Amino acid sequence: MKYAFPDNFWWGSASSALQTEGAREGETTWDYWFAREPNRFHNGVGPQHTSTFYQHWKTDIQLLKQLNHNSFRTSISWARLIPDGIGEVNPEAVDFYNQVIDELNEQGITPFMTLFHFDMPMAMQEIGGWENRDVVEAYARYAQICFELFGDRVLHWFTFNEPIVPVEGGYLYDFHYPNVVDFRRAATVAYHTVLAHAKAVQAYRAGHYAGEIGIVLNLTPSYPRSQNPADVKAAHIADLMFNRSFLDPVLRGEYPADLVALLKAYDQLPACRPEDSALIAEGKIDLLGVNYYQPRRVKCRDSAVNPQAPFMPEWFFDSYEMPGRKMNPYRGWEIYEPGIYDILVNLRDNYGNPRCFISENGMGVENEQRFIENGQINDQYRIEFISEHLTWLHKGISEGCNCLGYHMWTFIDNWSWCNAYKNRYGFIQLDLKTQQRTIKKSGEWFAATALNNSFEKE
Numbered sequence: 001m002k003y004a005f006p007d008n009f010w011w012g013s014a015s016s017a018l019q020t021e022g023a024r025e026g027e028t029t030w031d032y033w034f035a036r037e038p039n040r041f042h043n044g045v046g047p048q049h050t051s052t053f054y055q056h057w058k059t060d061i062q063l064l065k066q067l068n069h070n071s072f073r074t075s076i077s078w079a080r081l082i083p084d085g086i087g088e089v090n091p092e093a094v095d096f097y098n099q100v101i102d103e104l105n106e107q108g109i110t111p112f113m114t115l116f117h118f119d120m121p122m123a124m125q126e127i128g129g130w131e132n133r134d135v136v137e138a139y140a141r142y143a144q145i146c147f148e149l150f151g152d153r154v155l156h157w158f159t160f161n162e163p164i165v166p167v168e169g170g171y172l173y174d175f176h177y178p179n180v181v182d183f184r185r186a187a188t189v190a191y192h193t194v195l196a197h198a199k200a201v202q203a204y205r206a207g208h209y210a211g212e213i214g215i216v217l218n219l220t221p222s223y224p225r226s227q228n229p230a231d232v233k234a235a236h237i238a239d240l241m242f243n244r245s246f247l248d249p250v251l252r253g254e255y256p257a258d259l260v261a262l263l264k265a266y267d268q269l270p271a272c273r274p275e276d277s278a279l280i281a282e283g284k285i286d287l288l289g290v291n292y293y294q295p296r297r298v299k300c301r302d303s304a305v306n307p308q309a310p311f312m313p314e315w316f317f318d319s320y321e322m323p324g325r326k327m328n329p330y331r332g333w334e335i336y337e338p339g340i341y342d343i344l345v346n347l348r349d350n351y352g353n354p355r356c357f358i359s360e361n362g363m364g365v366e367n368e369q370r371f372i373e374n375g376q377i378n379d380q381y382r383i384e385f386i387s388e389h390l391t392w393l394h395k396g397i398s399e400g401c402n403c404l405g406y407h408m409w410t411f412i413d414n415w416s417w418c419n420a421y422k423n424r425y426g427f428i429q430l431d432l433k434t435q436q437r438t439i440k441k442s443g444e445w446f447a448a449t450a451l452n453n454s455f456e457k458e
C-alpha cells in the first residue's frame with residue numbers, strides 16, 4: 001500500500017545545541033555537573049564531546065540537504081548567546097546562529113528554533129534556576145533578544161523542549177542536575193517554566209513577527225492496566241501530572257482543575273501571584289511539537305504509601321509492565337506505534353485539533369557497528385520503526401488530525417545527556433575518533449520518503 005502525505009508536509013529531524021555544537025563558551029549546568037560527577041555520564045563522556053556542529057555546520061547542512069529535509073529543528077544555546085544568562089550578548093554566537101540560519105534558508109531547509117533544550121546557564125542555576133522568578137525574567141529577555149536578532153528569518157519558534165524533563169530529572173528522579181528530590185520544588189519549577197513560556201509568547205506577539213510560536217512537549221499517553229476504576233484513576237493522575245501539566249496551559253490557557261485540587265490537597269502547590277493566571281492565558285500557542293517515544297502504562301498501587309517517604313507522583317500509581325510489550329532493550333523504552341495516533345486523536349477531540357507536528361520520534365540502539373555492510377550501517381530496525389509510526393500518523397491525518405510534519409530524533413548521532421554516546425539515534429553515523437559522517441540505510445530510506453512525500457509498505 002502507498003502512504004502519501006499532504007502537500008508541504010514537513011520532513012526533517014531534530015537536534016539541540018548542547019548535544020551537537022561542542023566548543024562552547026558560557027557554562028551550563030551540564031558542564032558544571034560533569035566536572036564534579038563524571039561517573040554520572042556513560043563512559044565518563046561529557047558535554048564537550050559533542051558532534052562538532054560548531055565547526056562543521058556548513059557541511060552538515062549539506063548532509064541535511066542530501067537527506068531531502070525541507071525543515072530542521074535545533075536550539076539556540078542561551079549560555080552561548082548570553083554567557084552569564086542576563087548580561088551582554090556574545091557577538092560570536094550571533095554570527096554563528098546567523099550563518100546557520102541563513103545557510104538553512106538558502107538550502108531550502110526551513111529552520112525551526114527551540115529556545116531552551118535542557119541547557120540552563122550555570123549562572124542562572126546559581127541563583128536558583130527555575131525556582132527563582134528572576135530567571136523567568138532573564139529567560140523572557142533572552143527570548144526577546146532571539147526574536148529581535150533572528151525573527152526575520154526564523155518563522156517557527158519553540159519556547160521549550162520537553163519542559164517536564166528538567167522537572168522530572170532535576171527535582172524528582174535524580175537524573176539531571178541539581179539532583180533534588182522534592183515535589184513542591186518540582187511543581188514550582190514546572191509552574192515557573194509555564195510562566196516563562198507565556199512571557200516569551202507575549203513578547204513574540206508584541207513584536208508582531210512574521211512567524212509562529214509554540215512549544216515542544218513529550219506526550220506519553222497513559223494507558224491503564226484495565227478498565228477497573230482504580231486503574232483508570234491511576235492513569236488519569238499520571239496523565240494530569242506528566243502530560244496535562246503543560247498541555248492544558250499551552251493549549252487551553254489554564255491548568256486542569258483536578259490537578260490543582262490534587263496538589264492543593266497534599267500541600268504541594270507552588271506560590272502563585274494574582275496576575276499569573278492572566279499571563280498563562282496569554283501563553284496559548286500557534287503550533288505544538290509532539291515528541292513521542294513511548295507510552296506510559298500504569299496500574300493502581302498494590303501497597304500503601306510509606307507516609308515518611310517524600311511525596312511523589314508514584315503515590316498514586318505503579319508502572320505496569322504489560323506482558324508481551326515490544327521493547328527497545330537498549331533504551332528500556334516500550335515501542336508502541338499506535339500511541340502516536342492516540343495522541344493526535346486526543347488533540348483533535350479534546351483540544352480543538354491544534355496545528356501540530358511530530359517533532360521527535362526515534363530509536364536509540366547500542367553498538368550499531370555490528371550492522372555494517374559494505375561500509376554502511378544497515379539499520380532495517382529503524383526503517384521498520386519509522387514506517388510503522390508513519391502508518392499510524394497517516395491514519396490520524398486521514399481522520400482529520402491536524403498534523404503537519406514528522407521530524408526524527410536525530411540527524412547525526414549525538415550526545416545523549418547521561419547516556420552520552422551509548423545509544424545511537426542518527427540517520428547519519430558518527431565516528432567519534434575521526435568525526436567522519438556516514439549516511440545509514442535509514443537515512444537513504446528517509447530521503448526517498450521525503451522526496452516522494454510517500455512510501456510503500458505491505
Ligand code: BGP
Nearest residue numbers: 016161162364409416417419423
Ligand atoms: C528527548 C530529548 C532529546 C533526546 C531524546 C533521546 O527526550 O528531547 O534531547 O536526547 O529524547 O533520549 P535519550 O537521549 O535520553 O536517549
